[in-house]
Amino acid sequence: MKVLLTGAAGQLGQALIQSRPEGVGLIACGRAELDLADPQACAAAVFEHRPAWVLNAGAYTAVDRAESEPELAHAVNGGAPAAFAEALASTGGRLLQVSTDFVFNGAQGSPYRPDQPLDPLGVYGASKAAGEVAALQLAGARVLRTSWVYGPVGQNFCRTMLRLHRERPQIGVVADQVGCPTSTHTLAAACWRAIGLGAPAAADQPRILHWSDAGAASWYDFAVAIGELGVAAGLLERAASVRPLTSVEYPTPAQRPSYSLLDCSASRAALGLEPQHWRAALAQVLAEVRPAS
Numbered sequence: 024m025k026v027l028l029t030g031a032a033g034q035l036g037q038a039l040i041q042s043r044p045e046g047v048g049l050i051a052c053g054r055a056e057l058d059l060a061d062p063q064a065c066a067a068a069v070f071e072h073r074p075a076w077v078l079n080a081g082a083y084t085a086v087d088r089a090e091s092e093p094e095l096a097h098a099v100n101g102g103a104p105a106a107f108a109e110a111l112a113s114t115g116g117r118l119l120q121v122s123t124d125f126v127f128n129g130a131q132g133s134p135y136r137p138d139q140p141l142d143p144l145g146v147y148g149a150s151k152a153a154g155e156v157a158a159l160q161l162a163g164a165r166v167l168r169t170s171w172v173y174g175p176v177g178q179n180f181c182r183t184m185l186r187l188h189r190e191r192p193q194i195g196v197v198a199d200q201v202g203c204p205t206s207t208h209t210l211a212a213a214c215w216r217a218i219g220l221g222a223p224a225a226a227d228q229p230r231i232l233h234w235s236d237a238g239a240a241s242w243y244d245f246a247v248a249i250g251e252l253g254v255a256a257g258l259l260e261r262a263a264s265v266r267p268l269t270s271v272e273y274p275t276p277a278q279r280p281s282y283s284l285l286d287c288s289a290s291r292a293a294l295g296l297e298p299q300h301w302r303a304a305l306a307q308v309l310a311e312v313r314p315a316s
């Protein structure tokens with residue numbers, strides 16, 4: 024089965040390449056091979072390769088910068104899925120669109136089910152929401168939403184915190200935003216399972232899936248755990264002291280949802296995957312991080 028992967032150099036893209044199931048012929052496209060801001064290039068890639076699936080893991084992920092680059096964020100996160108969906112409708116291929124908890128406003132205070140209305144707070148969330156809507160125009164499309172993604176490579180909160188634990192005696196981290204960290208490894212497994220489900224043909228097959236690791240955390244909790252488990256993994260000599268901050272004390276250009284846990288129960292059953300607690304997934308990721316990286 025031929026799968027065209029976008030965002031191949033990103034942290035999820037790397038984990039997807041590493042975990043490619045047997046029998047999958049992967050066409051891995053980074054930015055150099057396919058510019059997601061160019062809808063004609065996206066369509067041309069589909070017509071050239073005629074993949075069974077496009078796995079769209081590429082995205083404009085700079086949440087704060089998106090506030091000052093809304094056109095580019097929308098072109099990449101909304102325009103590319105639209106172009107893929109339209110081209111795949113001609114070739115008979117399918118689309119797995121990776122999306123985010125930031126499509127929700129975070130106000131409800133309980134985990135979001137896949138069928139709940141979208142109400143993003145910022146440009147990034149709005150562009151990803153547009154991408155979901157565009158992707159689902161294709162009957163053979165699935166959306167897989169996830170949250171707080173990190174892994175052993177790439178740019179992510181975990182690697183930034185490891186550096187800060189190393190460099191500073193004290194770190195201030197926001198404690199009033201709650202979600203769930205998700206390792207690129209478990210997320211990649213969920214993506215491949217979603218593709219393995221085939222086309223969402225039956226009415227009872229979900230078209231929108233939620234996947235995160237299990238449990239809940241604030242960014243503060245996550246930062247503390249990175250320090251503790253980073254010491255245990257031999258990556259840090261000592262952990263910095265972590266001071267809880269409010270979002271008001273740590274203003275950012277983009278507003279983020281204060282509570283964006285995803286209700287993954289139905290999706291976990293559909294995917295046939297047992298989640299592990301985010302601390303266990305974090306320990307596994309830290310075991311792969313190279314010292315001082």
Ligand SMILES: NC(=O)c1ccc[n+]([C@@H]2O[C@H](COP(=O)([O-])OP(=O)(O)OC[C@H]3O[C@@H](n4cnc5c(N)ncnc54)[C@H](OP(=O)(O)O)[C@@H]3O)[C@@H](O)[C@H]2O)c1
Pocket residue numbers: 029030031032033034035036053054055057058059060079080081082083084099121122123124151169170171172173177178
């Ligand atoms: N990171 C998170 O916390 C998080 C949370 C929820 C959902 N998600 C979703 O998960 C998916 C994977 O994200 P990730 O964490 O792997 O992000 P990432 O590490 O930032 O990777 C995104 C990739 O997309 C590529 N890209 C950006 N603009 C492009 C363009 N115009 N043309 C071609 N490629 C382009 C980037 O290329 P360059 O390396 O060249 O910039 C990068 O390799 C995305 O759909 C994201 O929205 C992420």
